[in-house]
Amino acid sequence: MKSNIETAEIAQPYAQALMSIAQSQNLAEQFGEDARALLNLLKNSAPLQNLIDNPFIQAERKKAVLTQILGDGANPYLRRFFLLLIDKRRLFFLEAILQQYLVLLRQLNQTVLAEVTSAIPLTEAQQQAVIDKVLAITNAHQVELETKIDRDLIGGLIIKVGSQVIDASLRGQLRRLSLRLT
CATH class of the missing domain: 1.10.520.20 (N-terminal domain of the delta subunit of the F1F0-ATP synthase)
Incomplete structure (x- = not known):
């Protein structure tokens, strides 16, 4: 092990x-x-x-x-x-x-890795939008995307760059709404 x-x-x-x-x-x-x-x-x-x-x-x-x-x-x-x-x-x-x-x-290349989890595969335009958003957040020169599919997200996506997580999924929004109500 x-x-x-x-x-x-x-x-x-x-x-x-x-x-x-x-x-x-x-x-x-x-x-x-x-x-x-x-x-x-x-x-x-x-x-x-x-x-x-x-x-x-x-x-x-x-x-x-x-x-x-x-x-x-x-x-x-x-x-x-x-x-x-x-x-x-x-x-x-x-x-x-x-x-x-x-x-x-x-x-070496001043590139960041963005792990993107979405409910459905992203289109080229959506991938470029994610890259642009990550570039704006990190001030890196380039972004490398690693995409995953998780049908449980219902919709939206989760972006993880280093230790920073941006949860824009419907599952995350429902969870936050549930926490506010209880």
Whole structure:
């Protein structure tokens, strides 16, 4: 079982090392795209997640599978970094390392992450309105949207930027109205 504190303590130096490599080679954005793609793959592939989390699978097997997933087009620095994680028995922390790398990339680019939860998928115009609102609130240069669907909201949306939460959902309005009445 992964402890959040232990995971953060282990992931942070590896993410910083990956960022250092990326910056020295002017590949920070490319590594960011690769990190997002790999995180998406991990999220949607239970067998891959099992391979990474299972300590009984031999390192050579993990290396073979990871090399196959990355393909020939993968950046050699990134490939060597992942193989180093396997050699150091840190592949277990791959997801946390990639997430921390994306945090560092956002800081580098002065980008904020806005987690938007809505009852229905947002249109392009609605997404742009959310981005404009978040830019006005945070004074950031860019906004990265992470959207989720929650049918229980009934309508409206919830925007979370860092520790700040803007609840403009019907469920939230009904809850606030209920609190006022009681």
